Amino acid sequence: MSYDDVEIEDMEWNEELKAFTYPCPCGDLFQITKEELKIGEEIARCPSCSLYITVIYNMEDFADQKSKTNIDQPKQQPVAEIVWSLAEALGLLQGILVAPWSMDHGLGA
Amino acid sequence: MEANERVKDTQEKQELWSWGAGTEGQLGTGKLQDEYLPQLIPILPSFSLLSCGGAHVIALTHGKKVLTWGRGTSGQLGHGDKVNSLEPKSVEVLNNFNIAHVSAGWNHSGFVSECGQLFICGDGSFGKLGLGDYMPQYSPIKVSHFASRHVYQIACGMRHSLALLKGEHGDQVYGFGSGKRGQLGISNEKVKSVSLPQNVSGLQEVNVSSISANGDHSAALSSDGHVYTWGRGFDGDPDVCCPNCVISHYSFKQVALGWNHALGLTDEGDVHMLGGSHHGILNNHQKEILVNQDLNEDKLKKIPGLNRIKVVGIASGSEHSVLTTGKALLNVLKFCAENGMIMTWGWGEHGQLGLGGTCDQTCPQVASMPQNDAREYIASKVYCGSGFTFVVRAWRPK
Incomplete structure (x- = not known):
């Protein structure tokens, strides 16, 4: 059990x-x-x-994140998604991107 | 995981015994293995108080100094590093203070000095160190939020902490860390987490003699023998966000919390239990008719199999329970109920019941402690960590 x-x-x-x-x-x-x-x-x-x-x-939530941004990118991305991808490329959101729930406790992944 | 009795007679000598989960060095045996039978720990100073956490132990000597051992990977041993210790080792940062109370949580530790300062170390996630952040501390650091106010006790749970303050304005209990299950008791609603101590509501008029925290549970014992619990609900009941007085016609003198059960020791020496449908499982017969304030159902069960045995101390691990007995109430039973007999029940997979095997037990069983014929055993005190057990047995020469 x-x-x-x-x-x-x-x-x-x-x-x-x-x-x-x-x-x-x-x-x-x-x-x-x-x-x-x-x-x-x-x-x-x-x-x-x-x-x-x-x-x-x-x-x-655990689907392959790379497939979203690299392979299956639609031709016209919504603005939010572009910002997201840019931020990801810049590494600005490192840690947060990996596990959104880790923000709960203020501890990055 | 708490205990707060203090030893009166320093002339007494002590034996320290441990058993159960041992792969983090928490048994203090110098080995990294589970022990199914009581193990005698080689000579140590005598202790006035022990507190056992997830996989570490804090011991307070009669000289008011602190030793710790077991898992140290989050800094919970307070040795300034992240290293396990297989043997008791002094917490040097605290050597300049006289420590009066200690508590070991899942992976953090609290220490209260005689003059009321609270020191804390270990894992800082959820804000359970009360320092305003989520960082780990590898050495005990003063919780400055309480400034010059007098902290009397600390209780460390899995992801939260409670502090009991005494002063001109009466007793006050503070909570910090995770409040996801209501274990902080600071609001009528669940609070995700707080990293600075906040006042527990609903205990303002209560004279609190001790506090306890384990798992996602919290409890307070009033000086007039009432038990208050809050946090995760027992037996699948809803979580409780504010201290809830457990209605009973008994007066309680000690409370011990597990991860899914709570034990209460009555003034008469009986043990009652809340919850326990996990591994603390007991038969449901011999239910005592006691009424819970909220749900109007029998919630508090008297532990069966203890008829006429006077219990003098209790302790709870995550899923096991331990008690120690006093004199039998009837002379005929004296032979089986010597002073300081140890009984255990609940989850046994790591040998934490000390019965020689790994079976679970639904009723208290006698854990036989080896006797030295030259010694008269006076009293025993019991302490439980998550999956292990310690006994401090006082003796004098015959």
Whole structure:
């Protein structure tokens, strides 16, 4: 049985583990990677024990970001999107772009 | 994760025992492994108070100095680095202060000096250090928000902290960090997070004797024996954003919070529990008829299997519980209820129940502590971290 249901915005990005994490009652961390989220995985496991949690998230949020800006660009981009792409190119929004929910806690990804 | 009793007799000697999850060095054994049976920690100074967090331990000596060990990757050990410590190590930054109270959270730590200063270190996400930012601190730093006001206790949870202040204006409880589940108690609505301490509402008229925080739960115990809880709801109940008095005809003297349950110790030495439908699971029979203010249902369950055993201390890990007993109320039961008998129940996967295995237990079981025949054991105090357990056992020569 899933130990808990946790929204992705309540998980913390861990740069060392390259995974979203949430505290496990054993003292370790439940973990799930972006790649797992991308393919629709919703179980985050703890490497130290048998417990796992169900991650609640919108799969579309994890669709390949590159395909949006590089491959499937429409000929006429909405202004907001142009600004977005420019900002991305300039690296101004580095960190924020990777994980919008990481802004929640004021901790960049 | 808190405890606040102070030891009176410094002539007593102590044994320190630990068991459960140990892969971060939190057991203080010098090894990185889980232990299923009580392990005796080699000679240390005697402690007046322990507090166990996610995977670290803070110990307060009778000399009012602080030792920490276990996981240190967020700076929670206060040693000025991000390194685990397998053995108890002094927090040198605090050596110039007499420390009176400590609390270990999931990955942060709080220390209160005798003169009422609050120091804090560890992970700063959610603003749970109360410093106005979200940065980690690797050494204890003073929480300047309280200025010269007298902080009496600190309670560190998973993503939030509570501070109890005493002064001319009565007792005041402050919350900081994540309020996503209502655990700050600072507003009628949920607050995402605050990085500076804010007053907990609804306790203004209450004389608060102690505060507790664990997981997304908060609790306060009043000097007249009432328990107030707020934060994540128990057993799937809605979250509570303001302190809610648990209605009971018992008077409580200690409260211990887990991640999904709360324990209350009555003046008579009985243990009652809120929640616990996760791993703290207990049989539902022998329910005590007590009424919860909001929902008008039985919420507080008396722990079964403890008839006529007087409980003198309780502790909760994330999903396990520990108690220590006093004298049996009936002479015939004395043989099985010596002073300082340790009983455990709940989740056992890491050996945190100390029963020699990894099975879960729905009722309290006796964890047998090795006895030294030359010693008379006087009293034990119990402390729990997320998946591990500590016992301080006082003794004198026979």
